[in-house]
Amino acid sequence: xxxxxxxxxxxxxxxxxxxxxxxxxxxxxxxxxxxxxxxxxxxxxxxxxxxxxxxxxxxxxxxxxxxxxxxxxxxxxxxxxxxxxxxxxxxxxxxxxxxxxxxxxxxxxxxxxxxxxxxxxxxxxxxxxxxxxxxxxxxxxxxxxxxxxxxxxxxxxxxxxxxxxxxxxxxxxxxxxxxxxxxxxxxxxxxxxxxxxxxxxxxxxxxxxxxxxxxxxxxxxxxxxxxxxxxxxxxxxxxxxxxxxxxxxxxxxxxxxxxxxxxxxxxxxxxxxxxxxxxxxxxxxxxxxxxxxxxxxxxxxxxxxxxxxxxxxxxxxxxxxxxxxxxxxxxxxxx
Amino acid sequence: xxxxxxxxxxxxxxxxxxxxxxxxxxxxxxxxxxxxxxxxxxxxxxxxxxxxxxxxxxxxxxxxxxxxxxxxxxxxxxxxxxxxxxxxxxxxxxxxxxxxxxxxxxxxxxxxxxxxxxxxxxxxxxxxxxxxxxxxxxxxxxxxxxxxxxxxxxxxxxxxxxxxxxxxxxxxxxxxxxxxxxxxxxxxxxxxxxxxxxxxxxxxxxxxxxxxxxxxxxxxxxxxxxxxxxxxxxxxxxxxxxxxxxxxxxxxxxxxxxxxxxxxxxxxxxxxxxxxxxxxxxxxxxxxxxxxxxxxxxxxxxxxxxxxxxxxxxxxxxxxxxxxxxxxxxxxxxx
Numbered sequence: 141x142x143x144x145x146x147x148x149x150x151x152x153x154x155x156x157x158x159x160x161x162x163x164x165x166x167x168x169x170x171x172x173x174x175x176x177x178x179x180x181x182x183x184x185x186x187x188x189x190x191x192x193x194x195x196x197x198x199x200x201x202x203x204x205x206x207x208x209x210x211x212x213x214x215x216x217x218x219x220x221x222x223x224x225x226x227x228x229x230x231x232x233x234x235x236x237x238x239x240x241x242x243x244x245x246x247x248x249x250x251x252x253x254x255x256x257x258x259x260x261x262x263x264x265x266x267x268x269x270x271x272x273x274x275x276x277x278x279x280x281x282x283x284x285x286x287x288x289x290x291x292x293x294x295x296x297x298x299x300x301x302x303x304x305x306x307x308x309x310x311x312x313x314x315x316x317x318x319x320x321x322x323x324x325x326x327x328x329x330x331x332x333x334x335x336x337x338x339x340x341x342x343x344x345x346x347x348x349x350x351x352x353x354x355x356x357x358x359x360x361x362x363x364x365x366x367x368x369x370x371x372x373x374x375x376x377x378x379x380x381x382x383x384x385x386x387x388x389x390x391x392x393x394x395x396x397x398x399x400x401x402x403x404x405x406x407x408x409x410x411x412x413x414x415x416x417x418x419x420x421x422x423x424x425x426x427x428x429x430x431x432x433x434x435x436x437x438x439x440x441x442x443x444x445x446x447x448x449x450x451x452x453x454x455x456x457x458x459x460x461x462x463x464x465x466x467x468x469x470x471x472x473x474x475x
Numbered sequence: 476x477x478x479x480x481x482x483x484x485x486x487x488x489x490x491x492x493x494x495x496x497x498x499x500x501x502x503x504x505x506x507x508x509x510x511x512x513x514x515x516x517x518x519x520x521x522x523x524x525x526x527x528x529x530x531x532x533x534x535x536x537x538x539x540x541x542x543x544x545x546x547x548x549x550x551x552x553x554x555x556x557x558x559x560x561x562x563x564x565x566x567x568x569x570x571x572x573x574x575x576x577x578x579x580x581x582x583x584x585x586x587x588x589x590x591x592x593x594x595x596x597x598x599x600x601x602x603x604x605x606x607x608x609x610x611x612x613x614x615x616x617x618x619x620x621x622x623x624x625x626x627x628x629x630x631x632x633x634x635x636x637x638x639x640x641x642x643x644x645x646x647x648x649x650x651x652x653x654x655x656x657x658x659x660x661x662x663x664x665x666x667x668x669x670x671x672x673x674x675x676x677x678x679x680x681x682x683x684x685x686x687x688x689x690x691x692x693x694x695x696x697x698x699x700x701x702x703x704x705x706x707x708x709x710x711x712x713x714x715x716x717x718x719x720x721x722x723x724x725x726x727x728x729x730x731x732x733x734x735x736x737x738x739x740x741x742x743x744x745x746x747x748x749x750x751x752x753x754x755x756x757x758x759x760x761x762x763x764x765x766x767x768x769x770x771x772x773x774x775x776x777x778x779x780x781x782x783x784x785x786x787x788x789x790x791x792x793x794x795x796x797x798x799x800x801x802x803x804x805x806x807x808x809x810x
Contacts, residue, residue, distance in 0.1 A: 351709035403735025
């Protein structure tokens with residue numbers, strides 16, 4: 141399998157990205173096509189003694205900068221590593237694209253260059269998050285601020301197929317993120333989407349999930365518009381960081397506390413691993429004609445490798461044709 | 476000062492409510508008027524040996540049930556303890572009303588019985604939450620799903636006056652909850668509210684607060700529509716509960732862990748106290764002509780007493796007339 145990567149996306153690019161690519165070749169047996177400035181890639185490899193077995197490069201002279209307008213990726217003459225990588229994916233130069241760069245630009249570029257699956261209204265970001273009782277997917281976690289109930293239904297179908305076929309969760313429970321469990325709770329969008337989800341075949345809709353229960357894996361797929369989803373995602377990260385920071389401060393407050401830490405560090409480490417969203421590899425852009433994975437912006441080599449692993453599973457799952465079928469069936473029935 | 480309480484609101488009513496009322500009389504020097512079924516109140520007091528010094532009762536034969544329609548509180552013949560308490564407040568029978576019952580009904584009853592401050596579009600729920608660097612107010616945390624930018628501006632003014640005069644935070648920083656810091660981020664409502672808040676005199680608007688930073692006390696007042704606010708509130712509670720539950724499991728996993736716990740329990744206790752939203756007493760309904768405090772549904776005697784303390788401070792702060800002035804000035808300038 142050939143995975144295209146953006147060598148210049150993310151806070152720790154290109155070093156950690158290229159190290160992660162090398163790990164991916166060794167551990168996952170994939171080929172990597174690293175897109176970006178070839179001279180800079182060559183230097184990084186030399187300076188860090190990175191094993192280049194299985195890694196080839198495709199030149200892209202520019203890097204997408206944080207202040208660049210995400211829409212600029214649509215321009216024909218955009219030669220950033222992200223744009224060149226997406227075009228390469230579109231043209232069949234590889235099986236999937238993995239990128240730790242700007243999410244907004246990747247969403248725009250995905251829809252504009254790789255294109256949506258026929259019948260899909262909006263591609264969405266599906267983030268796999270660590271819940272108390274196992275991982276769950278939050279979809280959409282930030283791609284689309286303005287969503288219709290139909291779009292939410294498609295998110296439900298796509299998330300459900302992803303969790304079943306990529307994370308191997310049997311009959312995944314699908315819930316709508318809301319401020320109460322009753323069917324008449326929430327915004328007009330929530331109320332309409334609830335009705336629609338209830339009548340959608342082939343998904344296991346279990347009703348509304350209150351935000352309070354989301355971290356307890358209230359559902360395997362939590363459906364939401366991208367604004368609310370992004371608030372949920374970032375509250376999750378922020379509250380977890382704030383609490384873990386405080387816990388750490390408790391342990392380093394004095395000698396007795398430090399000694400106490402030794403007694404539970406193993407358990408705490410396991411818990412941290414359980415809560416580490418980087419373990420799951422990143423977020424999937426779902427609804428596009430080819431697999432695109434958004435690795436976390438601050439990912440290191442190990443996390444980037446996990447993102448490549450997720451891309452491999454995404455490819456192997458065959459969910460893109462399954463989404464196409466299931467959405468097609470639904471839209472045909474209705475028209 | 477006379478504080479009216481709903482003796483039959485909340486999961487632990489009436490016992491914990493009446494115990495909390497007794498604590499409030501002792502510690503805060505207030506008079507309490509407990510509203511509810513007099514016979515049941517009498518029995519509870521007898522059975523629990525509650526000191527009734529400073530506590531009088533007003534009879535209300537009914538209790539609002541969880542399945543009751545919140546709108547039913549508007550009916551003339553509604554004789555639930557919540558409705559009777561709100562009418563008593565309106566008629567000058569006390570200085571403030573504290574209730575741990577159904578939030579939806581309290582919001583409806585507050586607006587319908589106690590009435591809004593002249594010029595206030597929507598009364599809001601201001602929840603005081605424990606942030607990493609100190610408490611902050613989330614307003615609106617659930618009263619109004621559908622909000623205009625003008626309403627959000629009023630929330631900003633009300634929250635700002637509350638944090639300044641009740642929690643004594645000098646020049647409170649006001650931020651808009653959003654999915655990015657740039658002024659053009661978020662929903663059309665966010666974008667319009669940002670512009671409006673930027674041009675509002677007498678508030679210290681610092682821009683958008685990303686959800687990721689909210690737990691780190693990104694602002695002293697976080698402004699939001701009630702749907703988004705409720706998602707934020709419940710994510711906060713849910714993630715904190717999930718993590719603390721896991722930490723506890725680590726400590727009770729074996730004998731070494733249990734011993735280690737002894738070394739840090741003091742620090743952990745302090746941290747738990749810092750993170751305990753019950754310490755701050757509850758949520759304030761702001762924008763009404765008289766102070767109404769919503770105590771947490773699961774509050775015990777101590778937490779209910781804290782809610783009474785918050786009601787006392789709310790009364791003493793004089794913010795209701797300040798809100799009236801500041802909102803009046805603003806609306807006059809614009810008309």
